[in-house]
Amino acid sequence: MYLRTLDAAAGEGRSTISSSAIARAFGFTDAQVRRDLACLGQTGRPGVGYQPVTLAARIRKSLSLDRTWNLAIVGVGKIGAALMGYPRFAGGGFRVTAAFDADPDLIGQDIAGTRIEPLSQLERSVREANVDLAVLAVPGPVAQSVATDLVNAGIRGILNFAPVRLHVDVPVQPIDLSRSLEQLAFEVSSTA
Amino acid sequence: MYLRTLDAAAGEGRSTISSSAIARAFGFTDAQVRRDLACLGQTGRPGVGYQPVTLAARIRKSLSLDRTWNLAIVGVGKIGAALMGYPRFAGGGFRVTAAFDADPDLIGQDIAGTRIEPLSQLERSVREANVDLAVLAVPGPVAQSVATDLVNAGIRGILNFAPVRLHVDVPVQPIDLSRSLEQLAFEVSSTA
């Protein structure tokens, strides 16, 4: 989140930005911002503020975003296909280098410059293409089994769109669209 | 999250489930589960556990999920189009009743049973179709302006896929795919 505002500030040509200015952009407090940034060590200058460009670079380094991560799209249904051309991935150090599906009609097709391969090719292609992370967009019932295969193939992390909790020993970042909608509905009826 | 496990337990025909069983499914503690459920009042029976069906119904009521919510998809690019047929929305009390885009080539097309209308029709159609919530999947630069229009048209909440913070006075649920990937990358390099 900090990267977004820092990049925006840098884009506007600002050479400094204060903790309270950053806080205002998000709706939390200046003390929170300083506390968060403190874990990077001394980064701001008293009386002046923070340097967007320098600070952003430092955050990128801390988050290991100063390299390129190779992605595999696993499950090229509507959501998987939509993500294959997602421009914000390419802009942020992420690159789709492989795609897999079970559907014979999809296999061999080219989407956004990547050829769709059968799931049987998973292990071999993941290693060949040096894939780091997988975007898992398969139906819930098969998600766990595919996830296990992915980890065996050497995947290091999973962005999981399937509505099930995965039991694997790599980091998983779940994205549960239904749950987000449900939470939204709850907040709406609470603030009524 | 509780609904997912409770529904699963009900589906397997279980008539009771204990706090520790629920906790195991998620990886947190039994005390946490009981504390969370306590806010619904007395729901379980000592020595026995919780009734999946009854409890799920009670949670649905508390979250206002015991009704149908009408959705508008705003921005029918790849992601917006993918969500129009998303089966898990329909299964959970959400129904797409309108869709809008700025692109003249898309307007008039039918996707998953809903006709795409021009953004100029927004206000009128939102009222006619009784839309409650909007799924905002437009490019970042125009997101704020479209969001403002949506609120003026009477929308009560926004599921926001655009990578910007929206300043509106209705609840917003952001889904930032890049940020989730970045967090995943960070976790992967931390556990290395």
Add this chain to the structure above:
DNA sequence: CGTTGTGAATGTATTCACAGCG
């Protein structure tokens, strides 16, 4: 028994408030 519901204890996150610095 086994399991809930909840006071009390602990742990963690956020905010306050101010010394210190350019």
Add this chain to the structure above:
DNA sequence: CGCTGTGAATACATTCACAACG
């Protein structure tokens, strides 16, 4: 001055541990 970095204070969340209950 204005603003950071951080001890101290506060608020919040989680866990412990046990009485109560069928």
